[in-house]
Amino acid sequence: MADIDDFLAHLAIERRTSAHTLDAYRRDLAALSAWADTHGIALIALHTEQLRAFIADEHRRGLSPKSLQRRLSACRSFYRWLLRHGRIAASPAAAIRAPKAPRKLPQVLDVDEAARLVEVPTDVPLGVRDRALLELFYSSGLRLSELCALRWHDLQLDDGLVTVLGKGGKQRRVPVGSHARAALAAWREERPASMDAPVFPGRNGPITPRAVQLRLRQLALRQGLSKRVHPHLLRHSFASHVLESSGDLRGVQELLGHADIATTQIYTHLDFQHLAKVYDAAHPRARRKRGAGDA
Incomplete structure (x- = not known):
C-alpha cells in the first residue's frame, strides 16, 4: 500500500486532483490491492493477464461497465506513475481495454x-x-x-x-x-x-x-x-x-x-x-x- 499512498500523495500535492477523484482512485486501488493480496501477488509484480483477471472478477461481482472503466483508469494512472518513477519495468495495464458502457446523454433544463x-x-x-x-x-x-x-x-x-x-x-x-x-x-x-x-x-x-x-x-x-x-x-x-x-x-x-x-x-x-x-x-x-x- 506504500506505493498507492505515494501515488495518491502525488495526485493531491502535485496534480492538485479533486478530493472526489482522489476518493475514487483510493477505492479502486484498494480493491486491486485486496484482490492481489488474496492471490498472493505483489502489486509491482502484477502481469497483464492477472490484471485482466481482476477486471473480469469485478465484472462477475456485478460492477457496471462504467465502474469497470473507472477501475481500469485508476490502474492505468497508477502503473504509469510507477513506470515513470522506475518502480516497474512495464505497465500491466497498457494493453487492457475496459468494456464499453452505453453513453447516457445528460439531462438538461430547458x-x-x-x-x-x-x-x-x-x-x-x-x-x-x-x-x-x-x-x-x-x-x-x-x-x-x-x-x-x-x-x-x-x-x-x-x-x-x-x-x-x-x-x-x-x-x-x-x-x-x-x-x-x-x-x-x-x-x-x-x-x-x-x-x-x-x-x-x-x-x-x-x-x-x-x-x-x-x-x-x-x-x-x-x-x-x-x-x-x-x-x-x-x-x-x-x-x-x-x-x-x-x-x-x-x-x-x-x-x-x-x-x-x-x-x-x-x-x-x-x-x-x-x-x-x-x-x-x-x-x-x-x-x-x-x-x-x-x-
Whole structure:
C-alpha cells in the first residue's frame, strides 16, 4: 500500500486532483490491492493477464461497465506513475481495454426551466445568496468544486469575468452574465467581506459541496421543477444552451475547461436532439401527425 499512498500523495500535492477523484482512485486501488493480496501477488509484480483477471472478477461481482472503466483508469494512472518513477519495468495495464458502457446523454433544463430556477425570490432568508449562487452557476457553467472554492478576488464584476482553478490546477477565465453580476453585487452589499473571503461562506470556511447539493434540491422543489436538479445539471444546461445558440464547440470546450474536445462533443448530441424536435414540429413533411381518423 506504500506505493498507492505515494501515488495518491502525488495526485493531491502535485496534480492538485479533486478530493472526489482522489476518493475514487483510493477505492479502486484498494480493491486491486485486496484482490492481489488474496492471490498472493505483489502489486509491482502484477502481469497483464492477472490484471485482466481482476477486471473480469469485478465484472462477475456485478460492477457496471462504467465502474469497470473507472477501475481500469485508476490502474492505468497508477502503473504509469510507477513506470515513470522506475518502480516497474512495464505497465500491466497498457494493453487492457475496459468494456464499453452505453453513453447516457445528460439531462438538461430547458431555457424556461433554467430561468424559473435561478429567479428565486430574494425577499426570503438566504434569498439574495441563493440568487447569486444560482445565477453564477448557470451563467458561467462552473463545476461544483470551482464554485465552492471561489473567493471575491477571483471575480472581476466590472469586466464581467471570473477566474477559476479547474481540474489539474488549470486556471481559466469565464464570462459572467449581467444577471449574475447584479445578483453577486447585491449579495456583496448585503454581506460585505474582504477580497480574500469566500464568495459563498459556510459555517467553517467556504460552503461545502454537500450543502450546495441539498440547497439546490430544496430550491428546485420550491420553484416547482419536476426534474431532479443537481449542481452538474446547471453546468450541462449552460453548455447545451450556449452550443445551441452559437454552434461553437471549441468555445464551449474552453468555457467548460475540458482538456479533450471529445468530452464536450456529448453536447452536440443534445443539440441535435433539440434540432430534431424543431424539425419534426415545423417541417410539413417531417413526420405525419396522427389525426382522429388514424388507427
